[in-house]
Amino acid sequence: MVGHGEEEPVYEIAVAVPKRRAKERDESEDCVEVLVEEFRKVGLITERVVGIADEFIKLAAPLEILGRTAAELCMKKPTHIGMDLQFEWEDVHAFVRQPDGSLFSWCERFHFYRHLIYGIVNKSRSDIILKWDAKEIHWEPGEPLLQRLESESVVKQVFPIHVEAKRKELLRSWALNWLDFTRQPIDDIYLYFGTKIAVYFAFLGMYTRWMMFPAGLGLISQLIDFGPFQFLVLPIFFVCITLWAVVFFQFWKRKNSALLTRWQISYSVGADPGYDLGYKLSGKEWSSIQSPVEIARKEEQDRRKDKEKFQREEWFGAFLRIRNDAIVILSIICLQLPFELAYAHLYEVVESDVIKFGLTAIYLVLIQHFTRIGGKVSVQLINHEMNVSREYRADSLVYKVFGLYFMQSYIGLFYHALLHRNFMTLRQVLIQRLIISEVLENLWENSFPYLKYSYKKHKVRKKKRCEKGSTRGRIQFASRVEKEYLKPSYSASIGDELEDGLFDDFLELALQFGMIMMFACAFPLAFAFAALNNITEIRTDALKLLVMMKRPVPRAAVTIGAWLNIFQFLIVMSICTNSALLVCLYDQEGKWKIEPGLAAILVMEHVLLLIKFGVSRFVPEEPAWVRAHRVKNATQAQDVCSKQLRRTISAGEKLFLEATKED
Secondary structure, eight states, X not given: OBSSSOSSOOOOEEEEEEOOSSOOSSTTTXXXXXXXXXXXXXXXXXXXXXXXXXXXXXXXXXXXXXXXXXXXXXXXXXXXXXOEEEOOGGGGGGBOOOTTSOSSOXXXXXXXXXXXXXXXXXXXXXXXXXXXXXXXXXXXXXOBHHHHHHHTTSSOEEEEOOOHHHHHHHIIIIITOOSSSSOOOHHHHHHHHOHHHHHHHHHHHHHHHHHHHHHHHHHHHHHSOOGGGGGGHHHHXXXXXXXXXXXXXXXXXXXXXXXXXXXXXXXXXXXXXXXXXOOOOOHHHHHSOOXXXXXXXXXXXXXXXXXXXXXXXXXXXXXXXXXXHHHHHHHIIIIIHHHHHHHHHHHHHOOOHHHHHHHHHHHHHHHHHHHHHHHHHHHHHXXXXXXXXXXXXXXXXXXXXXXXXXXXXXXXXXXXXXISOOHHHHHHHHHIIIIIIHHHHHHHHHHHHHHHHHHHHHHHHHHHXXXXXXXXXXXXXXXXXHHHHHSOOOBOSSOTTTOBTHHXXXXXXXXXXXXXXXXXXXXTTHHHHHHHHHHHHHHHHHHIIIIISOOOOOOOOOSOTHHHHHHHHHHHHHHHHHHHHHHHHHHHXXXXXXXXXXXXXXXXXXXXXXXXXXXXXXXXXXXXXXXXXXXXXXXXXXXXXXXXXXXHHHHHHHHHHHHHHHO
């Protein structure tokens, strides 16, 4: 990318191709040479890099090429008057730039790159014969060149690459900066990784920062003896953490809207993506001689057809989603629930710690296989749903897979807490899940990519030694782009065609939140363990993205999506489960009579549920300055559109009257 303030081109995309055994005599027929030449024809800057096992074509785009591509795609961008207008390269100074002064965000630039490189087609009327290692490839008219070469395994992968200067700066200011535990350079993360990853880290940082309050409260409730008022400690703690969770998510919505406004991203959706908004009059139609009555009649007919189409798609799509959700729920009840209850019961009755350990190991292996099978079935079901965009399909996957993990993570805890009322076992399982499991998961999710990367390097070195016929000498990877190519992609463990690696990170956060909230009265110290884990999680996730993985493909999601609904569901569940825990706990310890105690907790439960749904009425989801900014922009846009529409209507009426006079 040239023109963003850098003197040298910034290479952001790489194309991996295998090394050739021998070059073609006629370079005009060599498919890689043709590919490079086509890249140059569309305005991209190329650099060839020869690695140990593969060759790489690095791509950069001058600012003018990106701008003209944006205009070609009819992309809309915010202007200095607050309106989102179609981008035109000739009017570039009218459009708002990014926080770092660049014209386009990383998500936009990646979209432009894909359009440029996958938009290279055979514009001739006959096949073009390309050659690769004595193999002929027929490039048919109208066929995209890159897709053809991918199908022939000539192009192995197209992937984003790290910009070394910016990567090192983020390592210094973010991943390796332990001086401030929760503060992060969110704007820099947004500029480098895109909106979705930036929103995740903004959420994780705010969640961890707010976690300090319940963590401190939990430590106080366990370390200080309040004498005769000790029996009130847990109910007060329960009320405080419920209010904390409700207020936190309301303030997160405010934070989310403020970030999007700062990044100049439109987040108020007027229509679902993928829908045609109905009939729109073009300039030619306005200039044609039609009476206002005919225009109104045509608009009414189109409006009626669109309404019928939308209603049909809405209800049939809802039916498909309900059917698929019912299949998932029945599968969980019939297949997973008996297995989970059997494990929880065996864990309760077995006395030997060795047998418990072995039982847990077997359980973890089996449940992982079951969950992956359930995830694959969920993806197949989603493919038959009428979701209007990829983000809607991803949200559907989140709901279905979380249902599987909800049963896996919590049913055993419910069994120990509510059926057996064994709070000692419940605390042991919570400690095991929160400390041992999360520590092991962090180690695994950070060590596995490194092991995978090391294994790939070992395979390349071994193959190279076999080709040379020698086992001596060390083979060094000199090119940075080849090292990045060998690193694993940032993808989801389930449904990677719909979600990226943030799926697993959000799933881990949601399961943790449910565990510490739903069983808060049984183990108040859980919040302190969760806070420590999240402080570490921020840095390890940053290192994972900057060092251990390929640069992720940017996603344009502007909120945490379906995960917000899941967190809200867990808050409601926590009110119910903690109320039940208090009844069981105090009845078991004989601290009060069951009748008045139960009545008091039921009243408290209903009051908290009322507060949960009432806070959203008192705490706006948008800060006042964001709302004022949005209203101002909408007013300016309406004024401009009104003026333009009046001119258009006036011109149309004049043409109609002139035509009538001529007749």
